[in-house]
Amino acid sequence: MAKQDTSDCGRSGARTLAVWDPLVRLTHWSVALIVLINSFSDGEGDLHEWVGYIALGLVLLRLVWGVLGSRAARFSAFPPNPMRAAQHLLTKGDKHIHLSHNPAGALMVYNLWLTLLFISATGYMMGTMRFFGVAWVEEAHMLAYNWLLLSVILHVGGVVLDTWRTGVALVPAMVTGRKRIPEGMEAE
Amino acid sequence: MISKLLRATKIERRVLVLAAIICVQSACGLFFLGDVVADLFSDEHMETVHLIAETVAVIALLAGVAYLMIELRQLLARFDQMETGLRVARGEVVKIIDDHFEQWRLSPAERDVALLLLKGVDNESIATMRGTAKGTVRAQSAAIYNKAGVDGRAQLISLFLEELLADGLSESAA
Numbered sequence: 001m002a003k004q005d006t007s008d009c010g011r012s013g014a015r016t017l018a019v020w021d022p023l024v025r026l027t028h029w030s031v032a033l034i035v036l037i038n039s040f041s042d043g044e045g046d047l048h049e050w051v052g053y054i055a056l057g058l059v060l061l062r063l064v065w066g067v068l069g070s071r072a073a074r075f076s077a078f079p080p081n082p083m084r085a086a087q088h089l090l091t092k093g094d095k096h097i098h099l100s101h102n103p104a105g106a107l108m109v110y111n112l113w114l115t116l117l118f119i120s121a122t123g124y125m126m127g128t129m130r131f132f133g134v135a136w137v138e139e140a141h142m143l144a145y146n147w148l149l150l151s152v153i154l155h156v157g158g159v160v161l162d163t164w165r166t167g168v169a170l171v172p173a174m175v176t177g178r179k180r181i182p183e184g185m186e187a188e
Numbered sequence: 189m190i191s192k193l194l195r196a197t198k199i200e201r202r203v204l205v206l207a208a209i210i211c212v213q214s215a216c217g218l219f220f221l222g223d224v225v226a227d228l229f230s231d232e233h234m235e236t237v238h239l240i241a242e243t244v245a246v247i248a249l250l251a252g253v254a255y256l257m258i259e260l261r262q263l264l265a266r267f268d269q270m271e272t273g274l275r276v277a278r279g280e281v282v283k284i285i286d287d288h289f290e291q292w293r294l295s296p297a298e299r300d301v302a303l304l305l306l307k308g309v310d311n312e313s314i315a316t317m318r319g320t321a322k323g324t325v326r327a328q329s330a331a332i333y334n335k336a337g338v339d340g341r342a343q344l345i346s347l348f349l350e351e352l353l354a355d356g357l358s359e360s361a362a
Contacts, residue, residue: 020272022200022207022266023257030211061211061253068257070264160352 019099020177021070027062028174031055035148049127056120059113072099078106097166097181105107107163108155115151119144198288199267206260207246208251268341284351292335306348 020028026181029079034055041048066075084103088096095101101109105125122141125131166182224242227234288304289299297318304314311329315322338344359362 018268021260023202023210023260026204026207026211053218056217057215060209060218061214064254065257068254068261070261073270163226 016178016180017099018124018177019072019179020174021073022177023065023069025059025174025177026072027065030057033059037154039149049123052120052123055116056124057122059116063113075152077101078103078109080107080110082107097167097168097179099179105158108151108158112148112151112155113146115144119148192293200262203263203267206256206263210256210260213249213253213256216273217246219247243334249331280338282350283353284348286334288348294332294335298328298332298335301325302332302344306345307330 002139085107088103125137131137311325315325
């Protein structure tokens with residue numbers, strides 16, 4: 001008997017759309033893993049240093065991909081706009097579905113990238129002759145790390161909030177690359 | 189979630205492998221770039237030939253990464269296009285079927301049965317699915333064939349196939 005599969009219908013009903021390309025997903029989860037590893041690895045050790053370099057490489061790669069990449073991955077799909085972000089957060093029950101990041105998520109993404117770059121830069125400086133043992137560099141590195149942790153918590157909270165508001169499961173979307181848009185919802 | 193990943197199609201796997209290679213290669217590129225820069229600024233004397241060779245290698249590696257990224261972008265764009273094409277085609281097929289059913293003035297029950305007939309479900313299964321007797325389904329299919337002016341299921345299906353081939357092929361061939 002023919003089995004009916006309506007999960008991919010292009011008409012008004014629920015539908016799944018390919019959003020995040022593999023490069024976005026790979027860099028996302030690798031960087032997440034690296035943050036976890038380096039939170040617990042010995043700050044003086046080789047592992048911490050090498051894993052940090054890889055994180056820097058991944059962030060730089062992602063930034064290049066923001067220019068060259070697929071539609072949802074490009075910066076133009078999620079320009080940083082604090083006004084729109086505030087509007088998005090303050091509008092009660094804003095159920096707009098954004099195929100790329102929503103305006104608040106976009107700000108978070110830029111924040112995370114800048115923070116990671118800053119942590120990598122200060123981390124690298126701590127290993128150079130010139131800045132070795134310089135107090136303010138170490139403090140900046142630690143402060144930025146704390147800021148990163150806070151950001152990650154807010155990021156996860158934002159994902160939960162958006163999943164709850166729009167009904168689009170965002171975590172599976174970052175794994176499979178596909179967003180399932182509920183019936184009768186318009187996506188932009 | 190994981191099973192969906194494993195069920196990925198061949199093209200999706202290709203894209204994923206390409207992305208993974210880009211990630212690893214860019215890390216390698218950064219490593220060697222750092223090495224060259226460190227050599228450039230180090231006080232120890234380095235052979236110029238060695239340094240030039242290293243620099244060229246790094247540039248080639250990074251150019252390769254950029255090229256792969258552009259390639260990946262194109263692959264993804266093609267993938268995207270294919271998906272929209274399929275979506276449009278699917279919607280088109282549904283519309284053609286609907287139009288014909290409308291034209292033949294099929295009753296709602298007959299529409300359901302006709303759709304199942306098109307999908308290749310046998311009479312017995314149709315009866316079970318709709319919770320009716322086999323005889324009812326047989327009568328309904330007879331009415332459908334009569335209204336459509338065909339003498340059986342094969343002809344009913346070929347009617348739609350003909351329609352699709354008629355305007356579908358010339359466009360896709362262009």
